[in-house]
Amino acid sequence: xxxxxSKNVEKTxxxxxxxxGKAGKLIEPCLLLLLHEKPSHGYDLIDKLVEFGFExxxxxxxxxxxxxxxxxxxxxxxxxxxxxxxxxxxRLYEVTPKATELLGTWVKEVEKSIERLENFLxxxxxxxKV
Numbered sequence: 327x328x329x330x331x332s333k334n335v336e337k338t339x340x341x342x343x344x345x346x347g348k349a350g351k352l353i354e355p356c357l358l359l360l361l362h363e364k365p366s367h368g369y370d371l372i373d374k375l376v377e378f379g380f381e382x383x384x385x386x387x388x389x390x391x392x393x394x395x396x397x398x399x400x401x402x403x404x405x406x407x408x409x410x411x412x413x414x415x416x417r418l419y420e421v422t423p424k425a426t427e428l429l430g431t432w433v434k435e436v437e438k439s440i441e442r443l444e445n446f447l448x449x450x451x452x453x454x455k456v
Contacts, residue, residue, distance in 0.1 A: 352378065353385055353393055355432050358425045361403060365420035368394060394419055402428065 356378045360371055372390050394417075397403045402425040405417040421429075 354397065357393060358402060358421055358429055361419055361421045362426060362429060365418050367416045367418060
C-alpha cells in the first residue's frame with residue numbers, strides 16, 4: 327500500500343511541478359495538512375499557505391481551487407456547502423481517511439528529500455569551498 331501511495335505522490339508531484347512551478351509539489355500536501363488540522367474554506371486555505379513559506383511564490387486562487395476539486399475527485403477531500411450566515415454560500419473542505427493515510431506516506435518522502443538535499447549541500451559546499 328505504501329509503495330502505491332508513494333507512486334501517487336511522485337505522479338502528483340510531477341504533474342504539480344509542470345503546472346504550478348517550484349511551489350507546485352508542495353501545494354497538495356500543504357492543503358491536506360491544513361485541512362487535517364481544521365476543515366476550511368478555500369480562501370482560508372489560501373491565506374494559511376503563507377505558513378509554509380508561499381509568500382513570494384503564492385499560488386493563485388484558481389490553482390488552489392483546481393487542486394481542491396481534483397483532490398475531491400480522487401477521494402482525498404470532501405466538501406459541503408455552507409449556506410448559513412452573511413454572504414454567498416461557501417464550500418467547507420475536509421480530509422478523508424484516504425488523505426490522512428497519504429499524509430503519512432509523505433513523512434517518509436520528505437525525510438528522503440531532506441537526506442538527499444543534505445548530501446547535495448555537503449558536496450556543493452566542498453565544491454564552492456564555503
